Amino acid sequence: MQQIVDDIAAEMLSRPDRGKVATYIPQLACVDPAHFGISVVMEDGTSYNAGDATTPFSIQSISKMFTLTMALGKMGDAVWKRVGREPSGDPFNSIVQLEVEHGRPRNPFINAGAIAIADAIMMGHEPKETLAEILQFMRFLSDDDSVYIDEKVARSEQLTGDRNASLAHFMASFGHFKNPVDKVLGVYFHHCSLAMTCHQLAKAGAFLVSDGTSQLINSKVVGPQRARRINSLMLLCGHYDGSGEFAFRVGLPGKSGVGGGILAVAPGKASIAVWSPGLDVVGNSHLGTLALEQLAEKTGWSVFAK
Numbered sequence: 001m002q003q004i005v006d007d008i009a010a011e012m013l014s015r016p017d018r019g020k021v022a023t024y025i026p027q028l029a030c031v032d033p034a035h036f037g038i039s040v041v042m043e044d045g046t047s048y049n050a051g052d053a054t055t056p057f058s059i060q061s062i063s064k065m066f067t068l069t070m071a072l073g074k075m076g077d078a079v080w081k082r083v084g085r086e087p088s089g090d091p092f093n094s095i096v097q098l099e100v101e102h103g104r105p106r107n108p109f110i111n112a113g114a115i116a117i118a119d120a121i122m123m124g125h126e127p128k129e130t131l132a133e134i135l136q137f138m139r140f141l142s143d144d145d146s147v148y149i150d151e152k153v154a155r156s157e158q159l160t161g162d163r164n165a166s167l168a169h170f171m172a173s174f175g176h177f178k179n180p181v182d183k184v185l186g187v188y189f190h191h192c193s194l195a196m197t198c199h200q201l202a203k204a205g206a207f208l209v210s211d212g213t214s215q216l217i218n219s220k221v222v223g224p225q226r227a228r229r230i231n232s233l234m235l236l237c238g239h240y241d242g243s244g245e246f247a248f249r250v251g252l253p254g255k256s257g258v259g260g261g262i263l264a265v266a267p268g269k270a271s272i273a274v275w276s277p278g279l280d281v282v283g284n285s286h287l288g289t290l291a292l293e294q295l296a297e298k299t300g301w302s303v304f305a306k
């Protein structure tokens with residue numbers, strides 16, 4: 001496995017086609033597109049790293065899988081009153097479906113859905129308390145207290161977050177929000193600004209490899225049915241309007257972020273995190289996807305394989 005990840009990293013580091021770094025969040029535009037990292041954490045916790053696997057990056061929308069997990073833990077199936085479970089087929093920041101569907105976002109991974117989830121997990125608490133809880137959860141899952149929230153990225157996103165603010169106010173107009181919109185947005189922008197390395201992220205995803213129990217931290221995080229459901233949501237909605245393409249090419253549940261990271265899960269086998277900041281046209285990591293495609297091909301880990 002070390003040879004496989006070394007080969008993939010060497011190729012990805014040298015490729016000239018790197019996609020385009022996100023610029024709509026100014027702080028993300030400062031990231032060097034030359035980076036590439038990969039971390040594979042096997043079910044038993046053994047890990048294989050290559051490239052920039054220990055450099056922190058902005059996990060952005062990958063955080064939405066973890067806030068969904070927290071929301072399910074707090075309110076169980078009541079989560080589905082707030083968000084749906086269908087792929088959107090639209091860009092991650094689209095507002096069009098929200099009106100037709102009366103302010104209930106299609107799924108928890110598009111921006112509107114994740115903002116609704118942020119409102120749900122606050123449960124009347126202040127943003128500071130909710131963020132402390134999210135940070136503690138991420139540190140616990142990754143077994144690493146150095147995970148942090150990058151304030152610069154959060155501020156940068158807040159300053160340019162008119163679209164997300166529109167989504168939030170629009171949803172609030174249907175009477176769905178339980179907390180003030182500005183506080184909910186504060187939580188959302190900050191959890192998107194979590195900075196983690198590929199290795200930390202792959203460790204944090206380990207519970208989805210083995211029916212909800214992370215062998216790495218020896219803890220049951222969710223039950224088997226919930227783990228399966230989170231994986232199915234990642235497969236169908238984890239890459240926005242690129243989810244079909246990702247399933248077709250890689251064949252694994254995965255969640256991407258505009259920081260260029262992707263967390264993918266091969267159930268029963270491994271949790272995998274890749275990072276390359278350049279994105280494709282729908283906002284998913286260009287080389288990250290290619291690296292996962294190669295890894296799935298070399299290992300036969302597609303969920304559709306025998």
Ligand SMILES: NC(=O)CC[C@H](N)C(=O)O
Pocket residue numbers: 059060061062092093111157164189192256257258259283
């Ligand atoms: N796709 C993403 O990673 C988008 C997340 C980003 N924080 C936003 O709200 O626009």
